[in-house]
Amino acid sequence: MGKKGKGKKMAQEEEPEEEEPEEEEQGQEQDEDGEPVKEAFPLPPGPGGALPPTPPPPPDTSGATAVGSSTDDGEVPTLRATMVVTGTDKTRHIKSIPYCEVCSLPFEFCEWNPLFKKCKDNFEQNWKTHFPDVQGDEELVQLMTRLGFEGGDAASKKAQGGKKPASDDIGTGGGAPNKKKEKAPAEIVIELNNRNKKKHITIVKGLDLHGVDTAAAAKVFGKKFACGSALKKAQDGQPETIEIQGNVRDEIAAVIVDKLKLSIDNIVVLVDGKKIKAAELPPS
Amino acid sequence: MPKKDSLIMCKCKDNIQVLVGPAPDNEFIFFQCRQGPWLPTLRLLHQYPDILPKFRVDRGAIRFVLSGANIMAPGLTSPGGHMDPVPAESLVGIFAEGKEHALAIGVTTMSSEQIAADNKGIAVENTHWLKDGMWTLRSLAP
Numbered sequence: 043m044g045k046k047g048k049g050k051k052m053a054q055e056e057e058p059e060e061e062e063p064e065e066e067e068q069g070q071e072q073d074e075d076g077e078p079v080k081e082a083f084p085l086p087p088g089p090g091g092a093l094p095p096t097p098p099p100p101p102d103t104s105g106a107t108a109v110g111s112s113t114d115d116g117e118v119p120t121l122r123a124t125m126v127v128t129g130t131d132k133t134r135h136i137k138s139i140p141y142c143e144v145c146s147l148p149f150e151f152c153e154w155n156p157l158f159k160k161c162k163d164n165f166e167q168n169w170k171t172h173f174p175d176v177q178g179d180e181e182l183v184q185l186m187t188r189l190g191f192e193g194g195d196a197a198s199k200k201a202q203g204g205k206k207p208a209s210d211d212i213g214t215g216g217g218a219p220n221k222k223k224e225k226a227p228a229e230i231v232i233e234l235n236n237r238n239k240k241k242h243i244t245i246v247k248g249l250d251l252h253g254v255d256t257a258a259a260a261k262v263f264g265k266k267f268a269c270g271s272a273l274k275k276a277q278d279g280q281p282e283t284i285e286i287q288g289n290v291r292d293e294i295a296a297v298i299v300d301k302l303k304l305s306i307d308n309i310v311v312l313v314d315g316k317k318i319k320a321a322e323l324p325p326s
Numbered sequence: 327m328p329k330k331d332s333l334i335m336c337k338c339k340d341n342i343q344v345l346v347g348p349a350p351d352n353e354f355i356f357f358q359c360r361q362g363p364w365l366p367t368l369r370l371l372h373q374y375p376d377i378l379p380k381f382r383v384d385r386g387a388i389r390f391v392l393s394g395a396n397i398m399a400p401g402l403t404s405p406g407g408h409m410d411p412v413p414a415e416s417l418v419g420i421f422a423e424g425k426e427h428a429l430a431i432g433v434t435t436m437s438s439e440q441i442a443a444d445n446k447g448i449a450v451e452n453t454h455w456l457k458d459g460m461w462t463l464r465s466l467a468p
Contacts, residue, residue: 139372147456148427154392
């Protein structure tokens with residue numbers, strides 16, 4: 043009895059979800075539930091494991107057929123590879139859906155992950171476990187194309203009208219820092235900000251691009267100038283900076299060269315909005 | 327025949343109720359916001375793709391939907407889009423052009439005919455999308 047009671051409860055709970063809780067329907071479904079439940083669950087009895095016992099199919103079917111009768115199965119490419127479809131004519135039931143371990147989405151949505159590169163790497167290593175039926179390189183390439191791993195970049199670029207090339211850079215990962223290393227003279231920018239009108243903050247940008255341990259550098263500056271010095275981690279596209287309390291604009295370049303062993307040629311000081319090379323800074 | 331396990335109903339913060347599935351996994355199956363309709367979770371919709379009427383958005387809309395934007399009418403009426411005929415305020419699964427699985431679940435603000443006729447403004451309110459809180463939390467921790 044207990045079980046049946048639950049069955050009814052479930053039917054009632056799911057009803058509002060369909061938004062058309064008419065009494066007739068309820069009656070029907072209770073009938074369905076009251077009858078030997080085999081009808082509702084024509085799934086093979088064996089795999090009681092993961093999720094098959096989910097209750098919704100019977101009531102939902104009625105809703106689906108009532109509301110959305112035309113489905114476009116034909117148009118949507120189906121992943122027959124691993125999907126065991128154990129539906130009846132009532133409701134399609136896909137038993138296992140391969141999800142990406144990195145971004146937790148179905149693989150076809152990996153290309154929208156900001157860390158798409160990681161997803162791709164992971165997929166290339168583990169695709170066999172997710173798509174055991176896929177064999178041979180050709181099928182793999184086909185699969186990857188369909189899931190957006192291959193040629194997806196170009197397609198998505200087209201779709202976005204080249205609006206967000208930045209995201210693609212992130213997506214390809216690793217590429218950006220390499221470029222900067224090749225360019226070598228990434229600037230270390232020193233900037234002076236006002237605080238409370240008469241107090242100052244000196245900001246140093248770009249140290250991280252030179253392979254400097256920025257946290258240690260912040261400490262060095264603090265000791266050297268006997269003041270507060272804090273590392274601000276990169277955030278929302280902002281570069282990593284070190285903030286030093288007080289005006290040390292004219293001395294800091296020398297310290298960077300001295301303590302951090304960096305070339306003075308890479309250091310640039312912002313004076314009145316203009317970039318001046320630290321070496322050419324007029325003595326104050 | 328798998329035994330029917332008991333279901334758990336969780337009342338959460340912000341007037342959300344979640345119906346939690348049977349034992350070993352305790353995955354969320356349905357949720358409800360305030361007195362609103364009960365919605366299936368996306369994981370459930372992935373397993374039973376036909377339980378909701380389908381809306382399909384074009385490719386350009388995907389990234390907005392994935393960040394939780396409401397679905398605007400042009401995304402559904404453009405060549406890549408598709409709508410099952412539904413009345414206003416009905417639940418729909420949002421699918422995407424060229425993709426097989428649903429990426430969001432929403433409630434329509436207008437009937438599908440109206441969406442096609444107006445072709446502007448919010449067509450579907452996005453209530454549950456991939457990678458939102460409900461998706462990431464996934465199940466009741468044991």
